[in-house]
Amino acid sequence: MQARQARIETVLAATLPAADVPPARLHHAMRYAVLGGGKRVRPLLAYAAGEIVRADPARVDRAAAAVELIHAYSLVHDDLPCMDDDVLRRGKPTVHVQYDEATALLVGDSLQSLAFETISRAPLADAPDTQHEMSGLLAHATGSRGMAGGQAVDLASLGRSLSLPELEFMHGHKTGALIRAAILLGARCGNGFDTVAEALERFAQRIGLAFQVVDDVLDATETSATLGKTAGKDARLNKPTYVSVLGAEAARRFADELLADALAALEPLGAGGSRLSQLGRYIVERKS
Amino acid sequence: MQARQARIETVLAATLPAADVPPARLHHAMRYAVLGGGKRVRPLLAYAAGEIVRADPARVDRAAAAVELIHAYSLVHDDLPCMDDDVLRRGKPTVHVQYDEATALLVGDSLQSLAFETISRAPLADAPDTQHEMSGLLAHATGSRGMAGGQAVDLASLGRSLSLPELEFMHGHKTGALIRAAILLGARCGNGFDTVAEALERFAQRIGLAFQVVDDVLDATETSATLGKTAGKDARLNKPTYVSVLGAEAARRFADELLADALAALEPLGAGGSRLSQLGRYIVERKS
Numbered sequence: 001m002q003a004r005q006a007r008i009e010t011v012l013a014a015t016l017p018a019a020d021v022p023p024a025r026l027h028h029a030m031r032y033a034v035l036g037g038g039k040r041v042r043p044l045l046a047y048a049a050g051e052i053v054r055a056d057p058a059r060v061d062r063a064a065a066a067v068e069l070i071h072a073y074s075l076v077h078d079d080l081p082c083m084d085d086d087v088l089r090r091g092k093p094t095v096h097v098q099y100d101e102a103t104a105l106l107v108g109d110s111l112q113s114l115a116f117e118t119i120s121r122a123p124l125a126d127a128p129d130t131q132h133e134m135s136g137l138l139a140h141a142t143g144s145r146g147m148a149g150g151q152a153v154d155l156a157s158l159g160r161s162l163s164l165p166e167l168e169f170m171h172g173h174k175t176g177a178l179i180r181a182a183i184l185l186g187a188r189c190g191n192g193f194d195t196v197a198e199a200l201e202r203f204a205q206r207i208g209l210a211f212q213v214v215d216d217v218l219d220a221t222e223t224s225a226t227l228g229k230t231a232g233k234d235a236r237l238n239k240p241t242y243v244s245v246l247g248a249e250a251a252r253r254f255a256d257e258l259l260a261d262a263l264a265a266l267e268p269l270g271a272g273g274s275r276l277s278q279l280g281r282y283i284v285e286r287k288s
Numbered sequence: 289m290q291a292r293q294a295r296i297e298t299v300l301a302a303t304l305p306a307a308d309v310p311p312a313r314l315h316h317a318m319r320y321a322v323l324g325g326g327k328r329v330r331p332l333l334a335y336a337a338g339e340i341v342r343a344d345p346a347r348v349d350r351a352a353a354a355v356e357l358i359h360a361y362s363l364v365h366d367d368l369p370c371m372d373d374d375v376l377r378r379g380k381p382t383v384h385v386q387y388d389e390a391t392a393l394l395v396g397d398s399l400q401s402l403a404f405e406t407i408s409r410a411p412l413a414d415a416p417d418t419q420h421e422m423s424g425l426l427a428h429a430t431g432s433r434g435m436a437g438g439q440a441v442d443l444a445s446l447g448r449s450l451s452l453p454e455l456e457f458m459h460g461h462k463t464g465a466l467i468r469a470a471i472l473l474g475a476r477c478g479n480g481f482d483t484v485a486e487a488l489e490r491f492a493q494r495i496g497l498a499f500q501v502v503d504d505v506l507d508a509t510e511t512s513a514t515l516g517k518t519a520g521k522d523a524r525l526n527k528p529t530y531v532s533v534l535g536a537e538a539a540r541r542f543a544d545e546l547l548a549d550a551l552a553a554l555e556p557l558g559a560g561g562s563r564l565s566q567l568g569r570y571i572v573e574r575k576s
Contacts, residue, residue, distance in 0.1 A: 143401030
């Protein structure tokens with residue numbers, strides 16, 4: 001896992017414009033936002049999914065980097081004063097605190113563009129049309145019917161109570177869509193996607209939701225120092241979460257059930273799915 | 289021109305998620321930001337460039353819509369309080385005034401994703417690799433080495449004076465990159481791009497710059513009512529422009545010289561370039 005985290009760090013560092021390319025302050029801030037932190041869960045999922053279909057790792061590098069750039073952009077914008085208004089991320093000041101608000105806005109905007117530039121670089125797949133479908137999949141997962149849409153629902157839900165289906169809709173979009181994209185994009189870099197699609201879709205759906213349930217639990221039970229980001233934020237913002245709806249203990253049990261179902265989905269893949277299984281466990285059992 | 293403006297309006301309306309698709313408020317705001325206003329200069333340029341190589345108009349529709357969605361996203365974010373802090377756009381309240389700041393942020397973010405989703409839909413060109421290059425071109429023109437980068441330079445220049453080369457760098461990125469993308473993407477929807485590339489590159493460079501010079505002049509000389517956006521903003525923000533550096537009259541002459549050079553670039557194309565020539569004239573001679 002550490003080897004792959006190091007690998008994606010190198011890929012991201014090479015993908016981002018150098019800090020001395022004009023406009024230098026913007027490029028400096030983009031590198032600050034992306035490099036030197038983060039668990040890189042989405043790239044790890046992409047690599048593990050690619051492994052199942054024996055995808056060329058150099059292709060998965062670019063798909064994984066594109067997804068991580070989208071994730072990084074979303075964090076920068078989510079932390080802005082008009083959104084979650086947060087000052088701490090990955091143990092460092094957030095981008096708008098370290099630089100300024102306008103720069104943070106442009107950093108997020110530019111990281112999104114860079115993600116699509118990265119995933120447009122051919123070839124990512126043997127069949128030419130597959131790559132168009134891959135960019136389309138990432139764009140759909142990122143936009144208003146994916147991550148950004150989930151964020152809009154999240155904002156609208158502050159101070160309200162949500163039913164479990166509403167909560168699942170919100171998290172499925174806010175977090176699940178990009179987790180799913182990471183897994184599917186990694187697998188689409190190889191051949192034989194159709195034979196694994198069903199297993200991966202089911203795994204992605206369960207583990208994407210479990211990821212957010214665990215995030216809700218950690219926010220309620222861990223410290224900012226452990227998390228590297230502000231803890232207790234959901235309660236302070238009066239945000240409906242799996243903890244506020246179910247309680248921390250039942251939320252933890254729900255995550256365990258989702259994990260069991262996710263792992264069961266991978267059984268037909270045999271040994272090829274073992275790295276993805278490990279990551280599933282890591283996502284649910286992590287402490288930060 | 290009106291027929292094409294109506295055509296792109298229809299394409300945009302069909303490309304945007306319907307206003308009742310959840311999250312409905314976000315989709316409502318996205319439609320508010322894009323539809324019912326704007327001169328659609330970039331789509332018109334794409335159609336005119338596509339005509340030169342006899343591109344299928346249904347393909348150009350999608351390339352043109354993608355570029356216009358990027359342009360619309362940039363306006364929404366540029367108007368935010370941390371950027372230009374503007375309240376009027378296309379004769380209506382800006383998105384963050386009509387909705388709220390967080391929604392405006394997500395509208396811009398989502399429009400950018402939708403642009404890349406739109407340009408990923410195959411096929412846009414006969415050669416499969418051409419379409420990857422097209423998405424890559426749009427992403428590059430949109431990001432930190434294109435439009436967003438120009439915006440960063442613009443912000444950094446407030447209250448400073450710039451040399452003409454610095455001003456040209458700023459405008460070339462902020463406005464020129466996307467104008468160029470509109471023209472090249474339109475032409476890449478057809479075949480025989482190589483035979484017209486040189487002429488289009490030169491036209492795009494000149495007319496992209498002329499567009500911004502004229503914008504600078506109009507901001508200084510016209511009223512908000514005529515422009516449908518706040519006039520006199522550059523002087524109020526102490527922003528270096530072609531008017532502040534050259535004076536309004538010399539700036540106007542500079543735009544005329546750029547136009548003459550842009551039109552000369554199209555001469556080798558003969559009658560095929562006539563629509564693009566007309567648009568060049570319109571861009572420089574417009575009053576709003």
